[in-house]
Amino acid sequence: SEEIMLVRERNLLVFLYFLSFLLAFTTGKRVKGTLQSVHDWKFLARFCFKTGGHLGYNLAYPKSRCCQNILMYFDEAFQWDAAYDSNLNCTQRVALLNPRNNQKIVLDPAEDFSGCTDEFSTDTLQCTRSRRFVSALDRWWYLAVSRCGSTNGLYLEYDLHFLNPGGFWKREFSADEQGILETDIGFGIAMFLLMWVSFIWGSLLSQREMLHTTYKLYLVSIVLQVFGLSFLCIHYGVYGENGMGVDTLKTIGRVLSAVSELMFLVMLLLLAKGWTVVRGRLTNTSQFRLTALMTLYTVVYAAMFIWEAVAFDPGKVIYIYDSPAGYGLVALSFVSFCWFTFAVITTMKNHPNKRAFYLPFYFLFSLWFLARPVVVLVANHHLLDYAREKVVNGVNLAIVFCGYVFHLILTRPSAANTNFPFHIRTTQVDIAQEDENDLSHPYAPTQFIGVASPNSHELFSASRSSQETPQGSTERAFEVRKGRSREHGNGSQSNGRSSHGQHVPMRLFSGRPPTPPPSYEESVS
Secondary structure, eight states: OOOHHHHHHHHHHHHHHHHHHTTOOOOOOOEEEEEESSSEEEEEEEEEETOOOOOEEEEEEEGGOOOOOEEEESSTTTTHHHHHTTSOHHHHHHSEEEEEETTTEOOTTTTTTSSSSEOOSSSSEEEEEEOOOOOOOEEEEEEEEOOOOOOEEEEEEEEEEEEEESSSTTSSSSSTTTTHHHHHHHHHHHHHHHHHHHHHHHHHHTTTTOOHHHHHHHHHHHHHHHHHHHHHHHHEEEEHHSSSSHHHHHHHHHHHHHHHHHHHHHHHHEEEEEBBTTBSSSHHHHHHHHHHHHHHHHHHHHHHHHHHHHTOTTTTOOSSSHHHHHHHHHHHHHHHHHHHHHHHHHHHHHGGGGHHHHHHHHHHHHHHHHOOOOHHHHHHHHHSSSHHHHHHHHHHHHHHHHHHHHHHHHHOOTTTTTTTTSSSOOOGGGOOTTTTOOOOOOOOOOOSSSSOOHHHHHHOOOOOOGGSSSTHHHHOOOOOOOOGGGGGGGTTTTTOTTTSOBBOOOOSSSSSOOOOOOHHHHHHH
16 A cells, blocks of 8 residues: 555655764864874875865874875876875885975974974974965865885874865865855755745645645655755855864755655656546555665665765765765666656556646656756766866756756646646545546546636536536546445445446535545545
8 A cells, every 4th residue: 555655665764864874974174083004005185175275284193103204196197096096005106296296295303394393202293284285277185194114004193174265165165065055055045935835835735625645745855855955054054164064964964855855756756657646546566666666766875875984985986976876876867767757658648638737747857857867977977076076966956946846836726727737635536446548537627617717716626516517527526436336335325336236426516525435645644
């Protein structure tokens, strides 16, 4: 049943939330920690500098391990790509640096520009200084620590502060992240206003008993998206002040956005199958397929968070979509689009009088399905490294916002909306079979009264008399189908049949309407 399917989906999303919460990891452009390794060369941190950016460092290590070096590589094939994850030894990796570019800091008190001091009262060398970076373009810089030929490895306590030129909106942010906070704030405000309109229209639908479960899924999705963006804005706002942010809020914001996307995807696939539009129940096969697809989505999202927390290698990966889990999400987007296309085509074939809704629905949301994977693939292979994350973030938010706008336009409760998909009240929904292809499905709209435009009362309410509607449409809208009548008893009156076995349709008169058959709303709520 739909109730079981939604309960399973809810459990998977709760699992994803807690998993991601527990695996929150620290990121930030102020990096503190201790490096301890048995190797003589080790990656430390990275940052995308604009010209004029600078690095402030405060380092400490035992005198017995003197003298260690800070190595600074930039993002060229003959520099970082050649040094990292290669078979070169420590000496060969150091030799890749150009001495004239001052890319090597020898942490020795004898070096004038190292900033190191020898406190004779302690066994520790303390190094404090800053370096300025100048380049024609924005560049990724990678820091490594070396002590070639060491027999006891590396040990370094570090406090690194990466800064770019500019004020609050730029200073603490790497060049690839500049603009993300402004973008999140802008879309957060826009989606809050859209959420407000959605609840107003949802209230109108509820008053007319037209607030179907698919619209409720849409409301849940947009609420989660607004809260997710709010948490992300708080994190990046604090980040702009101290370069650290609030990683727990960032993780919660990302998880809420992921859950929001999954809820919206479920809604689209249900509408594509005709649920709440031409049928009130899905077959067991359709429920199984949809549950399997959503489970796979959830597993891939969980894998992405786990991979980012456990196996993310900042020395090789620029941002999350440039990873196996990111490519997995791209592949699932194409699979979902194929499933969506098949479902819409099948529904339109069986119910051609719903083309007014499904044609624009398919066109608009095909763009929604395909835009994100196409943008990710283009960004990964054609955009510069420092532009990928902020471009993909902005485009993703624009795609999400457009999806909400598309749905709101198609389901707006207006008599002028000829694409409106719902034409029966939630308390009067009949159960339609998966393979029904007649034009008299129980969701069929009644005839509009008027010449120039539909009548709003006729659009959002059931007719009081069969004379106000086309012949037989009222009868069809409230009949109990032969295939389902056995579920409600075998009495001559309770199953809608006369004593001679003839089917007797149920009609609405000006008095109290007959009790409709059990609705899908009651089984899902």
